[in-house]
Amino acid sequence: MPKHILVIGPTRSGKSQWAEDLANKLDSQVIYVATAIENPADFQWQNRIKKHRDRRPAHWETLSTPYDLIKVINKTMPPCCLLIDSLGTWVANRLDENDEEWDYVVTDLFKCIEKTSVKLIFVAEETGWGVVPAYPLGRLFRDRLGYIVSKLxxxxxxxxxxxxxxxxxxxxxxxxIQTNQY
Incomplete structure (x- = not known):
């Protein structure tokens, strides 16, 4: 089994389920890193989170990590596997950061990925296959996530x-292919 894996695809494609299937095949403790922010007022969102929870094995540990992904990767020790679902949600949680702050976070993320000895399985949405978003925030999200997925x-x-x-x-x-800065 490869050390680091990236699973990409569109919404509702089955990418999370495939990543979970891969993690189930490992001979390691799996820690599911949930990047979503729960919102009890949003029934539809809560239902999506519940479906993900219900599908996972009960013995997996779950960490709610909407922001501190780098800290979780850095402090986890082998033989654990981190299943990080999803990078798109993590990027969305950090859209309020200016370009300088964001560049710093992304640089740190890739440094910690390259040095960790923990197995990592990332789930990420593919967002750039449609029209260019009409709003600046949508374009920022698409560009930031697209860059991370491409480099990863x-x-x-x-x-x-x-x-x-x-x-x-x-x-x-x-x-x-060689990935350039966005």
Missing amino acids: GNIVDTTYLVIGGHVVNLSILGQK
């Missing part, structure tokens, strides 16, 4: 695309 795809061992009811191993079928 170059440093993980395996990248899977979950789409149209299929899983495609991009690391076998694809070729890595």
